[in-house]
Amino acid sequence: MRDARASVTIHWASITALFAAVVWMTFDVAGFERLLRLLVPGQDVVTYPTKALPLLMAEQLFLTASASGIALVIGSALGAVALSRVGLPFRDLIVSAGSLAQTVPTVAIMALIIPATGYGARPVIVALVLYSILPIMLNVIAGIDGVPPDVSDAAHGVGMSPAQRLIWVQLPLAMPVIMGGIKNMLIINVSAATLGAVVAAGGLGMPILAGFHRYNNAFILQGALPAMALALLFDRLLSSPNAGATAAAEA
Amino acid sequence: MIEITGLTKRYGAFTAVDDIDLSVPEGQLTVLLGPSGSGKTTVLRMVNRMIDPTSGSVHVNGVDIFERRPEELRREMGYVIQSTGLFPNMTIRRNVGTVPRLMGWDRRRIDARVDEMLDLVGLDPDVYAAKWPSQLSGGEAQRVGVARALAADPPILLMDEPFGAVDPLAREHLQAEMRRLQAKLRKTILFVTHDIDEAVLLADRVALLRNGRIEQYDSPEMLWRHPANPFVRSFFGENLGLRIMARHRLSAVALAPLDEGAACRDAPHIDARATLKEALAELVGARANRLVVCENGIPLGTVDFDSLVAAMGDDLGSTDA
Numbered sequence A: 001m002r003d004a005r006a007s008v009t010i011h012w013a014s015i016t017a018l019f020a021a022v023v024w025m026t027f028d029v030a031g032f033e034r035l036l037r038l039l040v041p042g043q044d045v046v047t048y049p050t051k052a053l054p055l056l057m058a059e060q061l062f063l064t065a066s067a068s069g070i071a072l073v074i075g076s077a078l079g080a081v082a083l084s085r086v087g088l089p090f091r092d093l094i095v096s097a098g099s100l101a102q103t104v105p106t107v108a109i110m111a112l113i114i115p116a117t118g119y120g121a122r123p124v125i126v127a128l129v130l131y132s133i134l135p136i137m138l139n140v141i142a143g144i145d146g147v148p149p150d151v152s153d154a155a156h157g158v159g160m161s162p163a164q165r166l167i168w169v170q171l172p173l174a175m176p177v178i179m180g181g182i183k184n185m186l187i188i189n190v191s192a193a194t195l196g197a198v199v200a201a202g203g204l205g206m207p208i209l210a211g212f213h214r215y216n217n218a219f220i221l222q223g224a225l226p227a228m229a230l231a232l233l234f235d236r237l238l239s240s241p242n243a244g245a246t247a248a249a250e251a
Numbered sequence B: 001m002i003e004i005t006g007l008t009k010r011y012g013a014f015t016a017v018d019d020i021d022l023s024v025p026e027g028q029l030t031v032l033l034g035p036s037g038s039g040k041t042t043v044l045r046m047v048n049r050m051i052d053p054t055s056g057s058v059h060v061n062g063v064d065i066f067e068r069r070p071e072e073l074r075r076e077m078g079y080v081i082q083s084t085g086l087f088p089n090m091t092i093r094r095n096v097g098t099v100p101r102l103m104g105w106d107r108r109r110i111d112a113r114v115d116e117m118l119d120l121v122g123l124d125p126d127v128y129a130a131k132w133p134s135q136l137s138g139g140e141a142q143r144v145g146v147a148r149a150l151a152a153d154p155p156i157l158l159m160d161e162p163f164g165a166v167d168p169l170a171r172e173h174l175q176a177e178m179r180r181l182q183a184k185l186r187k188t189i190l191f192v193t194h195d196i197d198e199a200v201l202l203a204d205r206v207a208l209l210r211n212g213r214i215e216q217y218d219s220p221e222m223l224w225r226h227p228a229n230p231f232v233r234s235f236f237g238e239n240l241g242l243r244i245m246a247r248h249r250l251s252a253v254a255l256a257p258l259d260e261g262a263a264c265r266d267a268p269h270i271d272a273r274a275t276l277k278e279a280l281a282e283l284v285g286a287r288a289n290r291l292v293v294c295e296n297g298i299p300l301g302t303v304d305f306d307s308l309v310a311a312m313g314d315d316l317g318s319t320d321a
Helices: A004-026 A029-039 A053-083 A088-103 A104-119 A121-145 A149-159 A162-199 A205-213 A217-237 A243-251 B040-047 B070-075 B090-095 B100-101 B107-120 B138-150 B168-183 B195-201 B221-226 B230-236 B238-247 B276-286 B303-310
Strands: B002-011 B014-022 B029-033 B055-059 B077-081 B156-160 B188-194 B206-208 B213-218 B270-271 B288-293 B297-305
Touching: A004 A029, A004 A053, A004 A217, A029 A217, A053 A088, A053 A121, A053 A162, A053 A205, A053 A217, A088 A121, A104 A121, A104 A162, A121 A162, A149 A162, A149 B156, A162 A205, A162 A217, A205 A217, B002 B040, B002 B100, B014 B040, B014 B213, B029 B040, B029 B195, B040 B055, B040 B156, B040 B188, B070 B077, B070 B100, B077 B138, B090 B100, B090 B107, B090 B138, B100 B107, B107 B138, B138 B156, B138 B270, B168 B195, B188 B195, B195 B230, B195 B238, B206 B221, B206 B230, B213 B221, B213 B230, B221 B238, B238 B276, B270 B276, B276 B288, B276 B303, B297 B303
Parallel strands: B029 B188, B029 B206, B077 B156, B156 B188, B270 B288
Antiparallel strands: B002 B014, B002 B055, B206 B213, B288 B297
């Protein structure tokens, strides 16, 4: 029990620290600049001049959130279809389509759809959505499939309707697996959204791209460090405090 | 009362249930007994519409079940399965309260009913209501399964090998408990098992199935005295008489008068609540010709081998005290 409590404390401490780091890098311009000078000595200009970090962070969050939100809806819906009586025969087809979407490189997807969507946020969001549907869909299917058959049978036998079975029994039991999929998607998307800079969608990719063009490692770090902290924050937020604590609570 | 007529279920070329007629009397426990693959579970699951029959009909108290909404029908039939199927994401309280909640009872009524049901199956609500299914032993989980099935006071119980997955000792406890509960509640029960001892101990009537057909449907006493065919005789085997003896208590036997001054302490004796099988074992074990039958330390009479044999005669009733 003591170990479990300690790891819960560590869990929340790391969330607090990561959140503080994200906020600090975003809003304390002078402070972050001192850190960058320390990390990249001999660089005259260490702060990306075109856009301020709060705006870049907002764009990054917007791209991540809208792509993840849309992927969550479509992925869950496809998962539900694949699990339904109607969709069961097409299950392999649906899963293969999702896998295929994931095999196409994100940059290629963006390049291919720009003629249709134009530059800006839209091609990034479409590319990220296509990329994220599979992990969501697979985890929804795996989660519901993983519900013990006798439990589903009992839910059926006591007189629950299909919707009641889903909401009261199957989804709660599938939730850890589904949350795992959501977590993976968010971590991938928060990093992949930096690609938005290529198609003028803004985001933390802009200083990274600028740093790449101007041989300025400070710019690269200015975009990369907040993006990494953000990804780690999402990872911690969507992980259970620890497996040991859950087991202890059940014992 | 459950009235099954011409019930048939085919899967492609395979006939799982073949034109079964079965009438389950109200307030009685009817066992569907048979080897695996005999179709007993399929029959059970057609009664609450979890499986649709190929043909045939089922009426419950005169109403055709196919004119009922399946969910409503199931809520009026308690359902107990071998692996308990307790919902791992719900506490014992929420598990037991499932059907009342589905039926829209208010919270206070559900809570009171859950406490009552846990008491009924011998689990202290203060200890168990807040627990999770993963914290229970197999026997406890199965009791909770029974409590959940009884919670909305359904007139009918469907039980599919409910005690099949627990260890032998816990199973005996649960069977004894089941007899006590049924004597009190008098539900109409359809009970699937492949365990002959369990069937003979619990059943008012047994339907012996083979290859989707009923070989014989009778009280255990009739199955023993008048087996319909060689399969029935060989299925129950040589021990059926002893198993029947375990169904009947000494209190139902005509006792011989006591000797002058007989007491329960010195002579070989046995409690009046013992079964005939226990009495036989005691006669053999004590190397005695007869036993003094006692109730609360007061001698009632004596029982000997001949009176046991006489008790197992043709006029042996099928109801056990």
